[in-house]
Amino acid sequence: MNDTAVFFGSTLASCMRPKGVRCLRTFSGSHDTTGLTPTCGTIPADLAGRLYRIGPGRFEDEAGPFAHWFDGEGLMTCIDFAEGKVATASRLIRPGETTKAQLSARGRFGRAPAGRWRCLRSLFDPDLYVNPANTALMFWQGRLFALYEGGLPKEIDPDTLDTIGETTLGVVKRGFGAHPKSYRPTGALINQGFRFPGRPYLDYFSLDATGVARTLTSVPFSGSLLNHVFAVTDRYIVSLCPPLFSDPFAIMAQQKPSSQALRWKPEAGTEVLVTPTDRLADTRRLKTDAFFYSHTANAFDDGDEIVIHGAVAADAGAMDWIASIRVGATSLASSTIGRMSEIRIKPKTGELQQRPLADCPFDYPVIDPRLTGRRHRFIYGVGFRDERCAYQDLFDCVLRLDTRDGTATKCDFGEGHFASEPIFVPRSADCGEGQGWLTCVNYDSDADESYVAIIDSEAMTKIAMISFGRPLPMSFHGLWLDRSELTAGSLS
Numbered sequence: 001m002n003d004t005a006v007f008f009g010s011t012l013a014s015c016m017r018p019k020g021v022r023c024l025r026t027f028s029g030s031h032d033t034t035g036l037t038p039t040c041g042t043i044p045a046d047l048a049g050r051l052y053r054i055g056p057g058r059f060e061d062e063a064g065p066f067a068h069w070f071d072g073e074g075l076m077t078c079i080d081f082a083e084g085k086v087a088t089a090s091r092l093i094r095p096g097e098t099t100k101a102q103l104s105a106r107g108r109f110g111r112a113p114a115g116r117w118r119c120l121r122s123l124f125d126p127d128l129y130v131n132p133a134n135t136a137l138m139f140w141q142g143r144l145f146a147l148y149e150g151g152l153p154k155e156i157d158p159d160t161l162d163t164i165g166e167t168t169l170g171v172v173k174r175g176f177g178a179h180p181k182s183y184r185p186t187g188a189l190i191n192q193g194f195r196f197p198g199r200p201y202l203d204y205f206s207l208d209a210t211g212v213a214r215t216l217t218s219v220p221f222s223g224s225l226l227n228h229v230f231a232v233t234d235r236y237i238v239s240l241c242p243p244l245f246s247d248p249f250a251i252m253a254q255q256k257p258s259s260q261a262l263r264w265k266p267e268a269g270t271e272v273l274v275t276p277t278d279r280l281a282d283t284r285r286l287k288t289d290a291f292f293y294s295h296t297a298n299a300f301d302d303g304d305e306i307v308i309h310g311a312v313a314a315d316a317g318a319m320d321w322i323a324s325i326r327v328g329a330t331s332l333a334s335s336t337i338g339r340m341s342e343i344r345i346k347p348k349t350g351e352l353q354q355r356p357l358a359d360c361p362f363d364y365p366v367i368d369p370r371l372t373g374r375r376h377r378f379i380y381g382v383g384f385r386d387e388r389c390a391y392q393d394l395f396d397c398v399l400r401l402d403t404r405d406g407t408a409t410k411c412d413f414g415e416g417h418f419a420s421e422p423i424f425v426p427r428s429a430d431c432g433e434g435q436g437w438l439t440c441v442n443y444d445s446d447a448d449e450s451y452v453a454i455i456d457s458e459a460m461t462k463i464a465m466i467s468f469g470r471p472l473p474m475s476f477h478g479l480w481l482d483r484s485e486l487t488a489g490s491l492s
Contacts, residue, residue, distance in 0.1 A: 019445035020394030020418035023471050024326050027057040027075050031090040031470065041464030043084045043454065044437060049482040051079040051423060051439050051452070052158075054146055055475030056134045057092055059326070068110025068259050069326050074134035074146050074154075075473060076161045077441065079452050082483075086452065086466050091161035093133045093146055093154060106130050109150070110323065112257040119255045123248055126150065126174055126196070131166070135178040136477040139485070140189055141211045147178045149194065149228065158486070169213045171205055178477075179296070180207070181232040183277075184373035190216070190232050192239060202227070202239055204275070217280040222271050231299035231308045233373060236347065237275040238306060240293045243268035244316050259323050264316045266290035274306070274347050286345070288352045292316045294338050297365035297379045298372060306345040309379060309403070311338035311363045312354065325394075337361045340379060340401055358406045360387055362399055364421035364477070368433050377403055378434045380422045380457070385412055394418040394474055398438060398453075400460050409460045411438075413453065416445040423478045424457060434458060443474060 037043075056072020059065055066072060074093035079086060107113035107129045113122050122128045131151025138145040138153065145153040145167075153176050155164040169176075175194035183190045188208040195201040195218070204216040216237075221227070224241040231238040243265045250261035270293075272286040296310040317336030340357040357379075365381040382395035396418050398411040413419065422438040438455040450472040454463045 018393035019416050020396065020443060020474070021325060022445055022448070023394075023418070023443045023450070024056075024059070024069065024072075024473050025471075026059045026072075027090065027092065027473055030092075031077075031088065031468070031472075033089075033468070034085075034087040036086040036088065036466050037084075038464040039451070039467045041454070041462060043081065043086070043464050043466070045084060046427060047081050047425065047437060047454070048083075049081060049425070049480060050158075050486065051081070051441075051478060051480055052137055052144070053077040053079075053420070053441050053475040053478045054134060054137050055473060055477075056132065057090075057473050059473075063105075063111075063114075066108065066110060067323075067327055068108070068257075069322055070134070070259070071108040071110045071130075071132060072134055072473065073132045074148070075475070076146065076156055077472060077475065078158075078161060079439075079441070088452075088468060089161055090472065091163075093156065094163040095130065095132075107257060108132070110257050110259045112251065112255050116252075116255055120252050123251060124196075134476070137479040138180050138189065138191075139479060139481060140207050147176060147180075149175050149178045152176060158481075169205075169207070171213045171215050173203065176205070177228075177230070179229055181230070182369075182372045183232055183234075185234055185277075190237065192227070192230050192237075194227070202273070204237060204280075217275065217283075219273055219275065219283050221273060222268070224271065229293060229296045229310065231296050231306075231310075233299050233301045233306055235277055235301050236306050237273075237277060238299065238308065238345065239273040239275075240308075240343075241271040241273065242292045242316065243270060243290050244292070244319070259319075262316070262319060264290075266315065272345065272352060274345060276347070284347060284350065286350050286352055288354075290315070291354070292318065292336075292338075294318065294363055295365055297340070297381075298367045298376050300373055300375050302344075302375070304346060304348060306343075306347065307375075308343040308345070309340065309357065309365070309376075310343070311365060311381075312341040312343070312356075313338045338363050340365060340381070342403075357403055358401050358408045360399070360408050362401065362408070363395070365401075366422060366424055368424050368426060368436070370426060370429075371433060376433065378457075379403060380424055380438055382419050382421060383408070383410070385410070385415075394443075395420075398422050398440060398455060398460075400434075400457065411455050411460045411462065413442060413462070418443045418445065418474065419453075420475050421477055422455065423480045425480050437463065439480065440478075441472065441475060443471060 057075020058073040133146040133154040144158040180191040426436040
């Protein structure tokens with residue numbers, strides 16, 4: 001059954017679709033507002049800067065609708081806070097100069113390239129896939145980039161949100177990961193990227209504080225299709241490669257898209273690549289029991305050990321949920337739902353241990369950014385109001401996890417409200433850990449509109465909500481820039 005049939009078949013039963021999924025529809029035109037004030041509460045006077053959000057925003061092209069959430073073309077949204085008021089702007093990211101016919105013939109994660117020959121070529125030519133630039137953001141040297149790990153970074157004007165275009169940054173050969181990490185000793189950004197055809201490699205890149213980008217090293221790896229996250233400490237770069245592989249026969253002979261050619265092979269185990277930052281050629285390869293890893297909150301050195309906090313699941317069942325969410329979400333077994341966990345690695349011996357930090361569904365983890373690469377106490381993310389209904393719809397509450405005692409505190413927006421990844425904003429440069437606000441863009445399914453929520457990160461209570469007056473598709477990730485980091489004035 002093709003994408004169009006699947007999509008419209010499920011649409012006939014739209015009354016059965018989960019409420020939150022209703023927002024995952026195409027954003028059209030542009031959206032600009034100024035002088036917005038809270039529909040409830042008060043914006044903190046000290047909250048000054050911009051919240052940028054990115055996620056899939058256009059769910060069809062000339063060839064028809066997209067069945068897979070990941071394929072939606074990127075939508076940039078900026079929320080500017082200044083003097084107790086809010087201005088917003090939203091723009092779709094332009095796909096590039098490729099013709100419409102070429103775009104519709106090229107593949108996406110949930111759509112195979114048109115024709116058997118293109119499917120065969122796609123095994124060796126990543127250029128046969130569209131780069132939707134819809135996953136996460138990077139700010140470097142005053143430049144803003146939209147990231148999608150299957151393609152090159154796309155530069156975005158931070159003031160107008162206009163698409164400037166793809167760039168190699170002078171070093172990227174094929175892919176550029178969606179989650180760059182700050183490297184505390186030098187202030188550089190470190191990222192990973194896939195490279196193929198031929199033997200697959202992970203390229204590690206450094207984008208330093210002087211504006212120089214370079215390749216640190218290239219590491220052969222097993223070919224696991226999904227290596228979404230990695231971790232950086234003062235002394236190590238760690239990549240976590242779950243045993244999720246692509247079936248080339250399904251892509252070539254059966255003309256299946258990548259999303260339908262995934263194979264979970266737990267017998268292969270999860271591969272962990274540990275690279276010392278002072279000996280980049282000495283990568284150590286560790287194998288452990290299979291687990292699936294979605295997002296990293298933080299990592300740091302603890303004596304001779306590496307500590308990583310992130311969302312861990314027993315298998316890759318979440319990928320099935322993601323694949324079905326726009327065409328009628330399916331629930332998951334509790335074992336496949338990510339929990340915040342601690343991974344400890346002893347590089348000298350190769351020993352790896354894993355333990356849960358809390359027993360509740362938890363994803364999109366973030367910390368106070370001032371503690372990146374250092375020991376932290378609090379992790380913020382999203383979860384579910386009713387954990388029995390987990391992964392039958394979008395996330396619907398914001399969580400704070402205290403890693404000292406495993407306590408998870410919820411900020412609940414009410415029935416029918418769905419939450420995006422929270423972004424932590426400190427009250428001041430020298431305030432204590434966790435003293436500040438959480439900002440996120442949520443969806444009210446009953447009113448069919450999105451709004452900005454501001455949360456007191458200590459009390460985990462709502463401070464203010466500012467409505468857009470219209471729905472926005474749920475975004476994936478965000479980025480906060482203080483007014484001091486911006487070269488231009490407010491959007492208003």
